[in-house]
Amino acid sequence: MPDVREILDKEQQLKQKIDALKNNPKGTLVVKGIPSISQYSAFDTITQFTKQYPEINLKFSEAGTDSLLNELNHDGTDIVFTRIFSPVSEKYDVIVNESDYFVALVPKNNPLSRFEKIQVQDLRNESFLVLEGTISGTNPIIPILKKPNVQPRIMYEGQRIDLILEMLNEGMGVSVVMDKSFDLTNYPNIAVIPIIPKKSSQLAFIKRKGDMVPVVNLFWEFARNRT
Numbered sequence: 001m002p003d004v005r006e007i008l009d010k011e012q013q014l015k016q017k018i019d020a021l022k023n024n025p026k027g028t029l030v031v032k033g034i035p036s037i038s039q040y041s042a043f044d045t046i047t048q049f050t051k052q053y054p055e056i057n058l059k060f061s062e063a064g065t066d067s068l069l070n071e072l073n074h075d076g077t078d079i080v081f082t083r084i085f086s087p088v089s090e091k092y093d094v095i096v097n098e099s100d101y102f103v104a105l106v107p108k109n110n111p112l113s114r115f116e117k118i119q120v121q122d123l124r125n126e127s128f129l130v131l132e133g134t135i136s137g138t139n140p141i142i143p144i145l146k147k148p149n150v151q152p153r154i155m156y157e158g159q160r161i162d163l164i165l166e167m168l169n170e171g172m173g174v175s176v177v178m179d180k181s182f183d184l185t186n187y188p189n190i191a192v193i194p195i196i197p198k199k200s201s202q203l204a205f206i207k208r209k210g211d212m213v214p215v216v217n218l219f220w221e222f223a224r225n226r227t
Contacts, residue, residue: 027215028057032071033081035062035131035159036181040203042081042097045226049219056215062159072208078216083178083201092206095223100178101200104193105164107171113191120195126174127155129164131181165190 037043050058063071068082072092081097088094104123106112112122155173156164161182164175169187178201184190205223207216 026055027213028059029215029219030059030076030078031081031219032061032063032068032077032079034065034068034083036161036178037062037081039181039183040081040098040100041226042203042205042223045097045205045223046081048226049222052222053218056218064159069206072206078211078213079205079207079219081203081205084204084206085201088206091209093209093211093220095205095220095227096202097204097227098180099200099202100180101198102176102195103179104195105168105175105177105182106191106193107168107174108189108191109171110174110191112174112193115193117194117196120176123174123176124152127153127172129156129167129173129175130154131157131159131161131164131177 031046033042037046046058046060050056063080065083068080069088069092071077071080083100084094104112104118106126110126112118112126115122156167158164161177164177165182165184165187167173168175169189171189176195179192184192205220207220211217
């Protein structure tokens, strides 16, 4: 019972700090996310949080999917927004916002554009345009692509999805991206083709379990209430 009482007392103290922070917000919040975050609801969560609590100093930056969880192991990062393909360690708290799945983007002058669906193996002879971190160990597409013992040819790798779309629109290369991570409004020469079997990921906010910093918990409560 004393241990339980101590936990409840700490929870109550944290709630009081969060309530006080809501009325008098202050502090710095460091958030890092995937380059395509603007295409997901998490981006709206972050922008609405900054509007509601303008006194909080938000520091946001981008990083590759593979490196984001490692960022939480350093004191400089409070929360990350990333893709997860499998359950994460129990040492983290997770808020899943939505899910997404892989598709292929190909120029309409590419013979592959005539197919309604394709397998990853169908892309093995193509030159790839990839978002930084996509060709990585956590991506389930890559082992499939390498089954024929073919190393993917990378024409471009970076954080600019707009540059990838420009190159595809000009008839260059192919790309494997998440279905919600792009907007083709100004790119009429690109075809979107579903990949089979369907490979999905979840998009989630992640923080260190037990992080008692009030500004972190204020954002966490705000994000949880929006899911």
